[in-house]
Amino acid sequence: MTKASFHTHEVFNQSPPFWDVDLFNVDRPLVDAVTGNGGASAAKELSEFGKHWGSAAMAERGRIANENTPKLRTFDSRGNRRDEVEFHPAYHELMAHSAHGGVHNSTWTADGKPAGGASEVVRAAKFYMASQVETGHLCPITMTRASVAALAVQPDLLARVMPVLSTRSYDPSFAPWWTKRGMTLGMGMTEKQGGTDVRSNMTRAERSADGYRITGHKWFMSAPMCDAFLVLAQADEGLSCFLMPRFAPDGSINAIHFQRLKDKLGNRSNASSEVEFHGAYAERVGEEGKGIRTIIQMVQLTRQDCAIASAGLMRSGLAHALNHARHRSVFQKHLADQPLMQAVLSDMALHVEASVALVMRLCRAFDRAPDDAAEAAYMRLLTPAIKYWVCKSAPGFLYEAMECLGGNGYVEEGILARHYRESPVNAIWEGSGNVMCLDVLRALSREPDAAAAVLQQLAGESRGLPGAAEAAAFIGRAFRRPDGERVARDAVEKLALLAATAALNAVAPRNAELFADTRLAGNRGGMYGATELPNDDIRRLLERALP
């Protein structure tokens, strides 16, 4: 890097920016996880995506979209309602690039069926790479992709929506969705009196000549410029799911009144609204009274994406930390060559290896679930466990990554401060930590045989690895307890660790051994680097993380 000269000093010993890299090929654990889970044939496509998203231009868009946050324009200058949210052009560009890559729809065929093959794994690799650059815009991207699973229960509606949803165009115009080149979908469940407990929803739905009219509110409804929202409301037969478009069928603006936008810790490029519905037009999705069953199909997919995005954020933290440590000298030696920093970075690399192997293994289960009962059981039991462990580990990991950059890590010009502020939300939304643990218990109680078979499979796949047998026995005992909630966090964490060990064993066996030894057998303190890995393994882990 050329040295910059100021009147008072020269600038040197600062690390170069980590951009203009191929986010796919520079990441050996990602390549191995994609290959090991059926996605090898997409390597060229993923490399093109990785180069594009790893460019300086995309990094710049991410920064600008977060510094220029969305603005709610409730009224026009004459006092008419507008209910529009304005985003910086950089946000629209990020949306357009994700849509162009099919991140919002490529797991579906043009008529809304699962695309099959390794489409989940390939799309997840793209989601993982995009989340390393900008996560806020991925909220509508993930909701759009996931909504198809809920719309599938209403085939007539799905057939109308798919021709617009299945294009790779991003069309930000404020116009009826059926007139557009592409569309995005959001979701409104959470109300003031209850988010987890959606049964407490008070928003009402009344039948009308053209469908339903919805009256009430939502306390959180993100990405408010989506073309339509899947909304829960109480109908005659109970809580039901509806599709509420921004425009009514006659082309008039629907009665969706945004009250204000949330002032959030992170996720700042994305708008999250508080909203009231004043007799807003909607059409039903699925049967009346079956709203939770309908929307849970969507939530299963958004939970999967929370885990992928958190793994991606951690990967970015690791890459930036390594890039810095390899260029920054302290006491005449690069940080990357200092034994204590190597201990920290290699332990972090091991965590990311396990996280990416685990989320890609989960995506393979999503790919295969329609035709394979064992994979469907894996998906059902492990999705909440993986969301729990991966998402909850991200803030602590990103803090450590930040610290690797010293003071530079803490300031807003770098990306790590943004990643750190972003990271808690994936654990909170789409079902918070305890709710994920309760969901694992629910899966166990509803399908105990299928869950026991998954546990047995994981134990088999990690046989002989340190602490694996003990972990499997502990999980089995904990899940048989009548007061399972008391030990649910411990058991769900161990379940995720065992699944990570098994997933890693399939793609990088030596790393599975190290992971099991430090995480399952407990040969590690509470902080990154508080373990002694062999020198050869340290070198290998760091080389794999960033050649």
Ligand SMILES: Cc1cc2nc3c(=O)[nH]c(=O)nc-3n(C[C@H](O)[C@H](O)[C@H](O)COP(=O)(O)OP(=O)(O)OC[C@H]3O[C@@H](n4cnc5c(N)ncnc54)[C@H](O)[C@@H]3O)c2cc1C
């Ligand atoms: C940035 C952001 C954007 C969002 N966007 C949307 C959106 O677009 N659409 C939408 O519908 N919602 C959205 N949400 C809402 C989000 O999904 C909820 O906030 C979340 O599900 C938690 O619900 P709650 O806030 O009502 O908390 P609560 O349900 O009150 O939960 C509080 C805590 O209690 C725990 N808990 C709950 N039940 C139990 C139990 N039985 N035992 C033990 N612990 C329990 C939870 O794990 C949580 O930690 C968004 C939230 C955020 C932060």
